[in-house]
Amino acid sequence: MKNLLEVSDLSVEYRTYEGTVAAVNGLGFSLAPGRTLGLVGESGAGKTTTALAVMGLVPSPPGVITSGEINFAGRNLLSLPEREMKKIRGNRISMIFQDPMTSLNPVVTVGLQISEAIAAHQNLSDKEAEDKAREMLEKVQIPGQRYREYPHEFSGGMRQRVVIAMALACNPALIIADEPTTALDVTIQAQVLELMRSLKEEFSTAMIMITHDLGVVGEVCDHVAVMYGGRIEETGSLERIFDGPRHPYTRGLFRCIPDIEEKTSEIRPIEGLMPDPLDLPKGCPFHPRCPEAMEICRTVIPPVSDDGGHRVMCHLYGKGGEDRG
Amino acid sequence: MLRYFIKRLMFLVPVLLGVSVLIFSIVHLAPGDPAEVMLGPSATQEEISNLREQLGLTKPLYVQYGIFLTNTLKGDLGRSIKSNAPVVEEILDRFPATLTLAVLGMIFAIVVGLPLGILAALRQNTWVDALCSFFALVGFSIPNFWVGLMLMLLLSIYIPILPSSGFDSWRNFIMPTIVLGIQTMAVIARMTRSSMLEVIRQDYVRTARAKGISDRLVLVRHILGNVMIPVVTIAGLYFGNMLGGVVITETIFSIPGLGRLIVDAIRAQDYPVVQGGVLFFALCVGIVNLMVDLLYAALDPRIKAQYRAAR
Numbered sequence: 001m002k003n004l005l006e007v008s009d010l011s012v013e014y015r016t017y018e019g020t021v022a023a024v025n026g027l028g029f030s031l032a033p034g035r036t037l038g039l040v041g042e043s044g045a046g047k048t049t050t051a052l053a054v055m056g057l058v059p060s061p062p063g064v065i066t067s068g069e070i071n072f073a074g075r076n077l078l079s080l081p082e083r084e085m086k087k088i089r090g091n092r093i094s095m096i097f098q099d100p101m102t103s104l105n106p107v108v109t110v111g112l113q114i115s116e117a118i119a120a121h122q123n124l125s126d127k128e129a130e131d132k133a134r135e136m137l138e139k140v141q142i143p144g145q146r147y148r149e150y151p152h153e154f155s156g157g158m159r160q161r162v163v164i165a166m167a168l169a170c171n172p173a174l175i176i177a178d179e180p181t182t183a184l185d186v187t188i189q190a191q192v193l194e195l196m197r198s199l200k201e202e203f204s205t206a207m208i209m210i211t212h213d214l215g216v217v218g219e220v221c222d223h224v225a226v227m228y229g230g231r232i233e234e235t236g237s238l239e240r241i242f243d244g245p246r247h248p249y250t251r252g253l254f255r256c257i258p259d260i261e262e263k264t265s266e267i268r269p270i271e272g273l274m275p276d277p278l279d280l281p282k283g284c285p286f287h288p289r290c291p292e293a294m295e296i297c298r299t300v301i302p303p304v305s306d307d308g309g310h311r312v313m314c315h316l317y318g319k320g321g322e323d324r325g
Numbered sequence: 326m327l328r329y330f331i332k333r334l335m336f337l338v339p340v341l342l343g344v345s346v347l348i349f350s351i352v353h354l355a356p357g358d359p360a361e362v363m364l365g366p367s368a369t370q371e372e373i374s375n376l377r378e379q380l381g382l383t384k385p386l387y388v389q390y391g392i393f394l395t396n397t398l399k400g401d402l403g404r405s406i407k408s409n410a411p412v413v414e415e416i417l418d419r420f421p422a423t424l425t426l427a428v429l430g431m432i433f434a435i436v437v438g439l440p441l442g443i444l445a446a447l448r449q450n451t452w453v454d455a456l457c458s459f460f461a462l463v464g465f466s467i468p469n470f471w472v473g474l475m476l477m478l479l480l481s482i483y484i485p486i487l488p489s490s491g492f493d494s495w496r497n498f499i500m501p502t503i504v505l506g507i508q509t510m511a512v513i514a515r516m517t518r519s520s521m522l523e524v525i526r527q528d529y530v531r532t533a534r535a536k537g538i539s540d541r542l543v544l545v546r547h548i549l550g551n552v553m554i555p556v557v558t559i560a561g562l563y564f565g566n567m568l569g570g571v572v573i574t575e576t577i578f579s580i581p582g583l584g585r586l587i588v589d590a591i592r593a594q595d596y597p598v599v600q601g602g603v604l605f606f607a608l609c610v611g612i613v614n615l616m617v618d619l620l621y622a623a624l625d626p627r628i629k630a631q632y633r634a635a636r
Contacts, residue, residue, distance in 0.1 A: 057535060088537065089537035097532055105529040105550070107554075107624065107625055116533075
């Protein structure tokens with residue numbers, strides 16, 4: 001199938017007074033229509049920056065996209081003028097943000113916040129846009145009568161549903177959800193995820209699910225890409241990654257999940273911290289924390305080795321070392 | 326909402342009571358004898374004590390205050406010692422000029438200060454920002470009587486295009502408006518700039534941008550709606566300040582307003598006018614604060630909800 005979104009060699013830097021932060025470094029991935037990609041990684045891995053780059057919303061200054069292409073439905077978004085980008089944002093690609101408590105404007109009614117997205121992209125009268133917005137509210141199980149209420153009159157889970165209604169309002173081809181459930185209670189998390197999944201099916205929307213929660217990935221994603229230090233270390237289908245993670249970092253992530261069946265097994269966290277993005281280590285960014293690091297990892301950025309769509313960026317699997325996968 | 330309004334109106338009572346005690350004490354503890362001033366240096370001791378008796382100045386201070394308070398509650402602020410006209414009449418006679426001046430000053434402060442602050446924030450760290458911020462800093466730092474004198478020198482003497490005093494045409498109001506409003510303008514510009522910079526970084530502004538709506542709509546609906554809340558607070562607080570500035574401005578430009586009435590009354594030891602005038606100013610400030618509170622509710626639905634809850 002032809003890909004809806006193809007990102008290649010994307011690099012984003014933040015040029016601050018303290019120095020240049022290399023947030024995303026030569027990143028590439030692709031997504032077919034209607035599919036869901038899980039973008040996984042710790043805080044600071046470059047997940048949100050990647051999402052903002054696709055949206056054309058990298059804050060600038062200090063953000064600068066230094067290389068790459070983002071092809072969406074056959075057009076390179078990075079070469080589009082802002083005027084064209086506005087027609088795509090919220091219409092063809094929309095985004096759900098992390099914290100529903102801060103991502104809605106406190107002084108504008110939720111209804112207007114939804115209908116303005118509709119009005120921006122569709123040639124409708126105010127009344128028609130309002131009716132459509134009420135319809136969207138109903139879709140996320142909020143009574144349409146609450147159109148004129150303000151965000152403070154809604155709970156966290158409801159607000160996130162409003163944000164979802166907003167993102168779906170123009171029936172986009174792609175939704176980028178940036179940790180949509182992280183700020184919610186566990187019980188609400190499940191509801192919101194279920195809602196997103198069913199609406200995604202109904203609208204046959206492709207989705208990039210940004211998360212650090214492998215449980216969420218297992219619930220909703222078809223494909224997984226694991227990010228570390230602004231690169232994708234490992235990517236493949238959900239089954240391949242969950243059944244046979246290859247990169248030491250990915251394996252480390254799975255060991256962080258407690259296993260209910262094996263009560264004796266302990267959670268084994270990955271030693272160390274994310275590298276300082278102001279000063280990424282040479283070679284493989286993960287080598288200072290990697291239990292299997294070799295000499296070559298300190299100096300050479302590992303090549304990508306592809307095993308039938310399951311790609312991994314590690315010297316253990318390329319020419320650099322013997323295959324122990 | 327109405328109940329909240331009435332409750333806030335009730336809060337004005339203790340405030341005004343406090344002000345009345347303060348102003349009464351200051352006026353009556355100040356050195357100098359109104360009777361002596363009124364009768365001039367040639368008056369005999371007997372004439373003076375007769376007048377003191379007549380004015381009620383021989384009674385104990387707390388009795389005098391009691392009389393003042395009961396009369397005030399009846400809407401009677403006494404009679405001017407100088408002109409013998411009722412103080413209420415004098416105040417109402419002078420108030421329109423002052424109100425016009427204060428409102429014009431506030432309009433000037435907002436109309437100039439708000440765009441200046443918005444522009445500075447939108448062009449943060451550029452020469453536009455530097456220029457706006459410099460202008461605001463200068464406006465805040467220069468004492469307004471000096472601004473008044475310099476404007477007068479420039480626009481009435483060197484390039485005589487505006488009248489330096491009087492109160493008959495709109496041209497009389499141009500310089501006083503600038504003098505009165507310049508400090509508030511500077512404060513509003515600075516507050517708007519910092520509030521803008523804060524709001525621009527908020528998640529909901531990013532959400533708005535992510536919808537692909539126009540930049541103008543993002544600015545007007547999503548940014549300014551939130552920027553206005555702290556700006557209104559500051560503007561309200563400085564309205565009281567401006568009423569103080571009115572005294573200076575009216576004196577410089579010889580405008581027959583409330584400020585000049587009070588200054589003249591202080592010079593003449595016309596204490597009923599001083600008391601009444603200051604009390605009236607306090608009432609004005611109280612009412613403006615109340616209006617600011619109501620404006621808040623209109624701007625911020627969260628505050629409106631609090632008002633509803635706090636009956």
